[in-house]
Amino acid sequence: MTISPFAPKNFPALPPIAGFDMAVAKAGIRYKGRTDLWVLRGAPGTQIAGVFTKSSMPGAPVTWSRRALLAPDDRKSARLIVVNSGNANVFTGEAGDKAAQLTADVAQRVYGADSAAVILASTGVIGEQLDVAKIVRAMPDMAANMSDDLWEESARAIMTTDTYAKGVSVTTQIGGVDVTINGIAKGSGMIAPDMATMLVFIATDANISQAVLQAMLAGFNELTFNAITVDSDCSTSDMVILAASGAADHPIISDPQHPALDDFKTALLKVMLNLSHQVIKDGEGATKFISVNVSGALNDDSAKAVAMSIANSPLVKTAISGEDANWGRIVMAIGKSGEPADPNKLTVSLGPLVIARRGQPVKSYKETDGAAYMKRDNLEINVDLGLGTGVFTAWTCDLTHRYIDINADYRS
């Protein structure tokens, strides 16, 4: 397997977070010789927020976890998150629902948690039955070996076609008290807005009500995980989970506008941006990380539609893979977006190089400058529609031979 050129040398340091411990196991669900099962336990009282795929074909774990988040939380039971890789438990009919129930039941029995307090996530092949017996067999040993310092191992256990484990940690303060946010993510292909085959788990010791957690997660999700695309394909299994143990020694925050939350919001957005960018940098076959900045749209929604049309265009993405400053394809992608746009008001730049201003090619732009710029790993496409004040930034990667290799030649 070719490792992404953006892979960091080392997994970042993720410290223990009060109120959480975890375990990993080699359950042998599909992969041999590697971990594929992860349990994260939050202390009683842990509050959990989540956002999920908008697919109309969600996997059984997505349906299960949506329901679990709605269940009343009596704060007496530990909260568990159980994640397997290798099998997505999607399009598996009633047997798939039973597999989800059985996984929650065994977690309840082994860990002494309410089964309604269990969040499930699965990622991997679609349409094959999940062999729950393997999970059942692995779990007692996991419960006997819980640790608060296994974040890297956790990030590895949930990988599928990922070429590196993804994690980030940020420390901030609420009311003068230090709080930490750790996040891990998996995702590499089938990544598109409205989530992706992307699983993200964020844990913090902050003491914040579920409603406030949910509002922050859903809001920032639009600017981060819903603003990235590898291949325009949206998965059946995506979720982003935010769990807060409340172990930090500050009064509970129940008002989303509470000023003590300002720094935490900045830190959470930073964690989510970082992880979403890591997913793109490990996009299947990616050699370029591309920011698509759209401004001057009639409104932000229109800016997002234009940015996504560019970020999803196979012709834009193949040109970038070939280091061809083929900006005509950017114009094409703006045109196909269906959003209001006027060729005579359009300004297009590659990084600092203005290529066309208000519809007219800029004479000082030289193709050789464009060609030199395209050799960079990190590229910016800047589009000003010249119509209004709407802005949006989307992130994507290039479309390369290796994307075809990965997806034509193997079944992940």
Add this chain to the structure above:
Amino acid sequence: MTISPFAPKNFPALPPIAGFDMAVAKAGIRYKGRTDLWVLRGAPGTQIAGVFTKSSMPGAPVTWSRRALLAPDDRKSARLIVVNSGNANVFTGEAGDKAAQLTADVAQRVYGADSAAVILASTGVIGEQLDVAKIVRAMPDMAANMSDDLWEESARAIMTTDTYAKGVSVTTQIGGVDVTINGIAKGSGMIAPDMATMLVFIATDANISQAVLQAMLAGFNELTFNAITVDSDCSTSDMVILAASGAADHPIISDPQHPALDDFKTALLKVMLNLSHQVIKDGEGATKFISVNVSGALNDDSAKAVAMSIANSPLVKTAISGEDANWGRIVMAIGKSGEPADPNKLTVSLGPLVIARRGQPVKSYKETDGAAYMKRDNLEINVDLGLGTGVFTAWTCDLTHRYIDINADYRS
């Protein structure tokens, strides 16, 4: 250049059509040593219908031709269609508009036509000025060498990344009188619904009013050229033109429901289906021709959205390129379409092989049968949503290494 495996051995026989003659030239607009300019002349009285790209960034020729179709037709002047390849005259500002005007002016002068009677089309690179002087220089010689028997040469002159020339001819009757329909097309990449870098010119000697021609063309376009996708990218330059000289000896048809038109409608749809399929079979890098048949949707629009979601999915298309019967990706693409769908009512088949029926994997389905089926050149994906009576068929090709080669390594 690798020729499409679907390329026919020979260009089909396209007979002369009364009321039309044509010429081609090597104007040297971009390509060396090949024809790149085509003029089709319709006798005075020729009626022309057209449908155009929905891009908000249309090329100057698209804007020009839309206007030309609106101009009153006094039937005294010949009608001209002037097409160049090598430069799309898109995003070229005022100079581009002037280039279009100048091309029409010189056609008017050389051929004695009203410039308002000239239809223009251009295809090729975006954002570079079209050197009209080359067209001006070539045209007198073309006017002196018009012929009614140059359909294959015409199809070749409008090619860009096409690997073979595309044409079809069908003969039918109106009121007992023989009429002929000839069509030529170019298109290979940047092909998506709402047209594509696709130029299609259809000529007939039938005597039909402009309004009826326009209604038939627009209606059938939804079932043919707007039902195909190579890469989901939609061009700035597309058009489908239908010209009728009226030379056939039958009374003019001015009623779209006239029973004498029934056979002609069938023949026209056949021509448009054939050409749209040829475009897909020459899709950049295509090795598979895929029909996506969706039934059981709430309505036809919903069926189309589901069919297009499957046909545009890079993960579905790469799996097919790898001959992997990865039907989980079909389920994913249905799920991401945003259309009403219920996993428990969904039936998915590959050709005759039913893989899942009403949400349950079919036990008699064997992966080896699926693998054998995927080796075919012509594949059918059949999806029954089990919700209603809506149906739609879309056509696409696979996504291969050669698509990346063509689009990453060359600027067309």
